[in-house]
Amino acid sequence: MLDCFHDECGIAGVYGNPEAANHAYLSLYAFQHRGQESAGITACFPGGSFSSHKGRGLVSEVFDQEKLNQLKGTIAIGHNRYSTSGKAILENAQPFDIEYHRGRLSLAHNGNLVNSHLLRRELEAMGAIFRTTNDSEVLLHLIARSRHEDFIETLRSVFMTVRGAYSIVMTDGERLYGIRDPLGIRPLILGELEEGLVLVSESCALDLMGATFIREVNPGELIVIDGKGFQSIPLLPVTERSAFCIFEFVYFARPDSFQFGNYVHNVRKEFGRTLAREAPVDADVVIPVPDSGIVPTLGFSQESGIPFEMGLIRNHYVGRTFIEPKQSIRHFGVKIKLNPVKSLLEGKRVVVIDDSIVRGTTSRKIVKMIRDAGAKEVHMRIAAPPTICPCFYGVDTPTRSELIASNHDLEQICTYITADSLSYLSHEGMFTAAGGDRNTFCSACFDGNYPIPFDSPEAGTT
Amino acid sequence: MLDCFHDECGIAGVYGNPEAANHAYLSLYAFQHRGQESAGITACFPGGSFSSHKGRGLVSEVFDQEKLNQLKGTIAIGHNRYSTSGKAILENAQPFDIEYHRGRLSLAHNGNLVNSHLLRRELEAMGAIFRTTNDSEVLLHLIARSRHEDFIETLRSVFMTVRGAYSIVMTDGERLYGIRDPLGIRPLILGELEEGLVLVSESCALDLMGATFIREVNPGELIVIDGKGFQSIPLLPVTERSAFCIFEFVYFARPDSFQFGNYVHNVRKEFGRTLAREAPVDADVVIPVPDSGIVPTLGFSQESGIPFEMGLIRNHYVGRTFIEPKQSIRHFGVKIKLNPVKSLLEGKRVVVIDDSIVRGTTSRKIVKMIRDAGAKEVHMRIAAPPTICPCFYGVDTPTRSELIASNHDLEQICTYITADSLSYLSHEGMFTAAGGDRNTFCSACFDGNYPIPFDSPEAGTT
Amino acid sequence: MLDCFHDECGIAGVYGNPEAANHAYLSLYAFQHRGQESAGITACFPGGSFSSHKGRGLVSEVFDQEKLNQLKGTIAIGHNRYSTSGKAILENAQPFDIEYHRGRLSLAHNGNLVNSHLLRRELEAMGAIFRTTNDSEVLLHLIARSRHEDFIETLRSVFMTVRGAYSIVMTDGERLYGIRDPLGIRPLILGELEEGLVLVSESCALDLMGATFIREVNPGELIVIDGKGFQSIPLLPVTERSAFCIFEFVYFARPDSFQFGNYVHNVRKEFGRTLAREAPVDADVVIPVPDSGIVPTLGFSQESGIPFEMGLIRNHYVGRTFIEPKQSIRHFGVKIKLNPVKSLLEGKRVVVIDDSIVRGTTSRKIVKMIRDAGAKEVHMRIAAPPTICPCFYGVDTPTRSELIASNHDLEQICTYITADSLSYLSHEGMFTAAGGDRNTFCSACFDGNYPIPFDSPEAGTT
Amino acid sequence: MLDCFHDECGIAGVYGNPEAANHAYLSLYAFQHRGQESAGITACFPGGSFSSHKGRGLVSEVFDQEKLNQLKGTIAIGHNRYSTSGKAILENAQPFDIEYHRGRLSLAHNGNLVNSHLLRRELEAMGAIFRTTNDSEVLLHLIARSRHEDFIETLRSVFMTVRGAYSIVMTDGERLYGIRDPLGIRPLILGELEEGLVLVSESCALDLMGATFIREVNPGELIVIDGKGFQSIPLLPVTERSAFCIFEFVYFARPDSFQFGNYVHNVRKEFGRTLAREAPVDADVVIPVPDSGIVPTLGFSQESGIPFEMGLIRNHYVGRTFIEPKQSIRHFGVKIKLNPVKSLLEGKRVVVIDDSIVRGTTSRKIVKMIRDAGAKEVHMRIAAPPTICPCFYGVDTPTRSELIASNHDLEQICTYITADSLSYLSHEGMFTAAGGDRNTFCSACFDGNYPIPFDSPEAGTT
Numbered sequence A, B, C, D: 001m002l003d004c005f006h007d008e009c010g011i012a013g014v015y016g017n018p019e020a021a022n023h024a025y026l027s028l029y030a031f032q033h034r035g036q037e038s039a040g041i042t043a044c045f046p047g048g049s050f051s052s053h054k055g056r057g058l059v060s061e062v063f064d065q066e067k068l069n070q071l072k073g074t075i076a077i078g079h080n081r082y083s084t085s086g087k088a089i090l091e092n093a094q095p096f097d098i099e100y101h102r103g104r105l106s107l108a109h110n111g112n113l114v115n116s117h118l119l120r121r122e123l124e125a126m127g128a129i130f131r132t133t134n135d136s137e138v139l140l141h142l143i144a145r146s147r148h149e150d151f152i153e154t155l156r157s158v159f160m161t162v163r164g165a166y167s168i169v170m171t172d173g174e175r176l177y178g179i180r181d182p183l184g185i186r187p188l189i190l191g192e193l194e195e196g197l198v199l200v201s202e203s204c205a206l207d208l209m210g211a212t213f214i215r216e217v218n219p220g221e222l223i224v225i226d227g228k229g230f231q232s233i234p235l236l237p238v239t240e241r242s243a244f245c246i247f248e249f250v251y252f253a254r255p256d257s258f259q260f261g262n263y264v265h266n267v268r269k270e271f272g273r274t275l276a277r278e279a280p281v282d283a284d285v286v287i288p289v290p291d292s293g294i295v296p297t298l299g300f301s302q303e304s305g306i307p308f309e310m311g312l313i314r315n316h317y318v319g320r321t322f323i324e325p326k327q328s329i330r331h332f333g334v335k336i337k338l339n340p341v342k343s344l345l346e347g348k349r350v351v352v353i354d355d356s357i358v359r360g361t362t363s364r365k366i367v368k369m370i371r372d373a374g375a376k377e378v379h380m381r382i383a384a385p386p387t388i389c390p391c392f393y394g395v396d397t398p399t400r401s402e403l404i405a406s407n408h409d410l411e412q413i414c415t416y417i418t419a420d421s422l423s424y425l426s427h428e429g430m431f432t433a434a435g436g437d438r439n440t441f442c443s444a445c446f447d448g449n450y451p452i453p454f455d456s457p458e459a460g461t462t
């Protein structure tokens, strides 16, 4: 409803647990925010056949007790998807289950390959058929066509061929595999259950499952899990630089998660502190756009001394469907989600903090809403730099022309959103707060420095 | 899932708007937290026939565009219900539509009548048939049996007969009526749309509809709305005392609502401030049990100077259905909803604030969760006095024996929840913060002072 | 889809069986043809509370295993309804469950009261409230208001007051009651399970349940069933005449049922035989409009010696929903249901037999369909007299102006339906074949002789 | 519910009609009896992209107006499927839509390939991945891998490679293709709409669409339909023999259809006549097991002079779901579908005719049901020879060991089903009645003469 970046997926793999599908379900539930349009789980016993269920909607809508019970086995793979995309002919839902010359394979993928269109055309030329528009199908074709005897070698050659962002969990019905691209763009975390091992996109899933954090999968690393435990295989050559998606810290990840060597909460709060130093403002109160704005706002407040208040209330029942009245209601789009606390705002000079401005329409409505509630001044502070470029690494972003900061300067944006002042976090401030630099993180959507070049104009589409 | 008090209902009436049903829907959506088990709307044109739709589930599940479109008319009544109660024979969903000697009537009711069982037995003795276990049916029978020519006199005599808590919206297909009991136990608010007038349980609905707040309906007052505007009729004799449900301030109402002459946010924050003064504690950080604990925690922090942090994260996707794994996961019940931010809690002396302790099981899990996350000390502070008595005025409460504070002293509760210390807000502190005293508010669940006596042991059941 | 008379209901009562609801379900399933719009079952243990489930659609859609399992008890009442009527405000679904001064009552009703509007107005004047537009609610109010101590006397006085067609099953949670109106217009049959007793609208339900036929309930009789068996109470004064609905033989009842002292199949076949004698025709083949036309056609064939053939095939999957193409397809309405067997019709002189002509539009399409398939001549024979009047005794009929035979003579109808000849069964022929005369049967829809006068123009509406 | 052979599919293709999907829907509806478990339609404009919808259930359940409206285009392909088979991992629903080096392809298939397992293993060895267990996927891989420039040559080489029974409709988004295997095992019919051309499995679909029959597609023929009309291409070499599935005449096809050069009705009636001559019996009445038994029974009656009666009534509402009571009811399984007309059977010597005996359990229940209804003698006559072998050409049959006639002689079967006598139609009688001989028809399920050899034991599985 509100304009924002959307993460594309959350993935989970469970090995060696008698309730594998149930734990995959818990993971998908924990990082439901990573993808809300469809969900799927495939399960099996070692050597047994796959059972699978996928559907559109939230995890809690797609699965019920009966459906979960049918997903028997000690191995399971799960997938949350943001966008089911318009392409309705082909069935893009994951995990993606196939049979091929080695037997069976089930794969779930978070990310985006930048050379998949090229590879797809080559594969088609060699006689491959595609049922979906999904990158994963390219991966599976490559795996199936590899002439290597050894499966690890197969994987190595395939992932040497593809370029892009990917965290992958995969099972051949015997073992569970986890792979992360050489730049580590998307997260992938290894954890331990009382019984069994897990691989998940975000650490909050470990907490819900009652699992212990072991470590993050390394860039370019292959983790192979079987009855004996896990084994680390350096699959792909890595360079000194990594390219962890900094937007995970800015927005995607839950504040209670740990990623890229840091607590999300700590980084996000440091964004707020730095912002307070970089763009101070004389004000009576500082309020977040909840919930993603809360943590940086706390940092801002603590650094600046301006009292923190919950000046906007977020409706608990914000859902995916909502019927608008035909007659327009002022700021309706934002009201469904947020409502101001008038007594906090009346006559006040207000700083309001959000994680990003995408199209600007939401920020504009929020500023007006605060002003209508009686604020004397409204100062917008953004706990990240301006978003100026689309992401081609698995995040659903507006096109460049829709990104307000891509073609407007600070003053113009400030005027558009009708704020009294507007400031963004600096690039340096962001990197430092996140504990790294330009060679640690991908920050392409903030600066256009794409860590992986893409050769075709189609590259960016999913 | 977590143990708590449940409000029973939210009601809305719309008059003179071409999209009356749509606005009723918006109201129900805004105060969905007042009742999540079923929802219903009845609509009509003045003089036209009623159309009605009811169903189980959230407002957004019960209604879709097609169903709303069928509810044509400029008058509408809506109802959110917490409990559909076990009594499946009889159809308790509201609004309640009937035909009788005057024509048609549709009624929605928030509250509970304490003499309804008696009245029902009398009505049955006179030949009445009942299809539901609902208080509202008693009201309708009384209205239908009244011998008064005049409808207002009818209403007066009926509401002189019943005793209890009630806010009611009602239409005879011509006018919209709003009634509040003589003690004003349940809220009811009058507002103005660009086109038409509305009556709603909670003011946040006005904000979503884009309506202006006019005023609260007074205790004992009848509001009659027709094409000429609204008319105030003093229906029932009132005394000096009122009995506004103080639990609205403690928990039910959204912080952005205005009720009983005060902003909920302000009162709730003052609860926190007072608590900080009454029960100070030496600590490093104070955290809320979100979301209801946030506002008092801000007050506590501001008063005490202990830094406020979001040490517990509330999952956005907490729904009504969730599949538990068969193997127990530590604190699972609470984990589904809340997750600690470890980096904030490790090695800290933590104050955690919630609005109430009902059975104690949830608080116990929360304390343990915080301690497991590394807290050195965990001090629980409750922004209200101990809840020791059930409510008979329309709120779904556990029985006295289930209320931990009803039969355990402070120390015992503190031991049970495994906190390092525990304190509640004082009664005086609560009243003062809410801007009144024992004669302004009902506080029966905190002190057993029931403002309306009830004569039968059945009284408290719905 | 095709134009026809619709029966209004089928009812069932089960007593003393551990799977009472399941047997009620079987009954509703067996006479699903009596009402396809909604279905409901109420069940209880003697002295226990009612559980109930109702819904729109076929019995197999409304109930599933889980829902049936919830309907626990050894007593059950079921109801199939044809029309849910447009009146959506009020909830007309049956069985109708109430509480009143004697306790509980659940009632299901097949028929129509001709003085219910009058009674309703009187009841309303005395303070009754109505939630539905249903006759049954009038009955329940009358029962609740009766001043008789004795329940049997209560029933007697109530049913002395109402006039019309009714077969009723009812339980007070202790006993099962069956009542048939003094003219016996609607059927009601008593049967015996291995365990327990049953009352059903149509005997085919006994067969499906594996029950034995005991006898039909008599006109004016009350059957009371309890743990000791059944008891017959002559409730209402009866005259010499009865008024069994002859349309049951013509169309409603399944041919495998036994009603009004005769096998439906035998009567229906005799209709065909008589028709062959009364309206002979020189032809090569005689075909039914399946399925209702099959039995009379067999009679016609056997009497006339003209070979019987299945010249029209009835699609097994005729459902309630069907999406028509926007472009018109010739005879589409009928094609969805029926398709000719060309090889049987080409070049033939064809007699086609149906049970009735209502609006004429269907017969017209059928004649054309047969002719398009190559028939040289098409002779229509109807195994009943012309339907000229609406029914006010519980059958959903078109208004007089829509009944083609009401305002057109034989020749006009024949021309309209484009048949080469058309004949109907004579009134005498029908009575004789059915084993009675004008004093045995109601035949009002064929001759306007209404056995119960009705005093208001509203009488005929439900 | 009753034991029988199940057809596997019905297929339809529409070209050049503005309501192409709607006409495909009508076809699926007309031959719903060919597959009741799932249904799917893919539609497009020439050169446009595919839209597709598939689901489980009857055609009328899978599609509604909204879903059909989304299937825009003048080309459409539809598919009814009997078995969704247990293999839930892979998505077997058709039509099957892919992208490959030539562009897009959508294919629907009726039949079974006997060398698909072999081909599949070869394709896998060459790197193909499979998402389903479906034969169609093999076809699509072969098409995609063909090195022929020309599409027709591609099809020729692919269909020279596969062996088995297949009727196929297919579109590349530009043209519509229809193909029938060289033995013509499965039917495929070409028809003409007022606007456009159609290909359907069964001619009753033409009648419902208002299309004209052009001719059957020939064995080994490829029909290519484009804007200029249709073109016939002899795709595959054919021999003198054909192998039309004789079971279509015995059971599958609707009697109003025309297939393999004959009217189904005529053939089926001749089965009955021949049976009367081959296996005469002294009896009072001959009755069908409706509906499939009706036509042969008419033949039997006409030939033998024994009067035809509808002694068993088939419930119109036989659906796919039904809840059985826990307590057993005598012959329950059959009663749900059939009920005897006692007055017709009492004291009679009855001949009962069905199309086949598969496991024998149903026939046994039917014989008992007739006897329980009072029949003095029950003689079973089957209007086909004994079914002794499974089908490997696209029909879902029990295994050999489940086919009662496969391992019991006539007398044993007669004893098992408790009939007074039992006779089957002779093989010669069947062929003659069907207008051909062993070289015209496949009759493998009756005699084990499989017209296409299969090399692996897996061949027979779907």
Ligand SMILES: Nc1ncnc2c1ncn2[C@@H]1O[C@H](COP(=O)(O)OP(=O)(O)O)[C@@H](O)[C@H]1O
Residues within 6 Å of the ligand: A002, A004, A033, A251, A252, A253, A254, A255, A289, A290, A291, A292, A293, A314, B313, B314, B315, B316, B317
């Ligand atoms: N309590 C929470 N539960 C889930 N996600 C949260 C929570 N708090 C913050 N987030 C983060 O904020 C994002 C969504 O929260 P919010 O800002 O409320 O909505 P919006 O996406 O509309 O900005 C998620 O991507 C998530 O990582």
Ligand SMILES: Nc1ncnc2c1ncn2[C@@H]1O[C@H](COP(=O)(O)OP(=O)(O)O)[C@@H](O)[C@H]1O
Residues within 6 Å of the ligand: A313, A314, A315, A316, A317, B002, B004, B033, B251, B252, B253, B254, B255, B289, B290, B291, B292, B293, B314
């Ligand atoms: N943003 C909000 N939206 C809706 N209700 C809220 C909100 N914040 C606080 N509340 C209040 O808190 C209650 C529910 O919030 P919360 O404490 O998160 O859940 P719980 O009922 O489990 O304690 C509601 O009754 C409501 O009045």
Ligand SMILES: Nc1ncnc2c1ncn2[C@@H]1O[C@H](COP(=O)(O)OP(=O)(O)O)[C@@H](O)[C@H]1O
Residues within 6 Å of the ligand: C002, C004, C033, C251, C252, C253, C254, C255, C289, C290, C291, C292, C293, C314, D313, D314, D315, D316, D317
């Ligand atoms: N086999 C049967 N199952 C159910 N009803 C049947 C059957 N045969 C005849 N009938 C009778 O015919 C009516 C419906 O059959 P049919 O003539 O096929 O449809 P229509 O109502 O469209 O004329 C029912 O009212 C029923 O009593």
Ligand SMILES: Nc1ncnc2c1ncn2[C@@H]1O[C@H](COP(=O)(O)OP(=O)(O)O)[C@@H](O)[C@H]1O
Residues within 6 Å of the ligand: C313, C314, C315, C316, C317, D002, D004, D033, D251, D252, D253, D254, D255, D289, D290, D291, D292, D293, D314
């Ligand atoms: N009127 C009809 N509509 C559809 N199918 C029919 C019809 N009459 C006969 N059939 C044929 O009979 C089969 C199903 O009819 P029936 O014998 O009643 O059920 P069963 O499959 O249980 O034997 C179908 O395969 C169909 O070809």
Ligand code: SF4
Residues within 6 Å of the ligand: A185, A244, A245, A246, A247, A248, A390, A391, A392, A393, A394, A395, A442, A443, A444, A445, A446
């Ligand atoms: S472009 Fe932005 S969103 Fe995409 S991976 Fe890089 S930092 Fe993350």
Ligand code: SF4
Residues within 6 Å of the ligand: B185, B244, B245, B246, B247, B248, B390, B391, B392, B393, B394, B395, B442, B443, B444, B445, B446
């Ligand atoms: S008893 Fe408590 S919850 Fe009930 S009305 Fe009084 S204050 Fe409110």
Ligand code: SF4
Residues within 6 Å of the ligand: C185, C244, C245, C246, C247, C248, C390, C391, C392, C393, C394, C395, C442, C443, C444, C445, C446
């Ligand atoms: S009027 Fe016709 S349908 Fe009605 S009860 Fe009389 S015979 Fe039956």
Ligand code: SF4
Residues within 6 Å of the ligand: D185, D244, D245, D246, D247, D248, D390, D391, D392, D393, D394, D395, D442, D443, D444, D445, D446
């Ligand atoms: S084996 Fe039988 S069912 Fe199969 S194709 Fe041959 S005749 Fe038809």
Ligand SMILES: [Mg+2]
Residues within 6 Å of the ligand: A289, A290, A291, A292, A293, A355
């Ligand atoms: Mg946000």
Ligand SMILES: [Mg+2]
Residues within 6 Å of the ligand: B289, B290, B291, B292, B293, B355
């Ligand atoms: Mg709370």
Ligand SMILES: [Mg+2]
Residues within 6 Å of the ligand: C289, C290, C291, C292, C293, C355
């Ligand atoms: Mg009929």
Ligand SMILES: [Mg+2]
Residues within 6 Å of the ligand: D289, D290, D291, D292, D293, D355
């Ligand atoms: Mg059959």
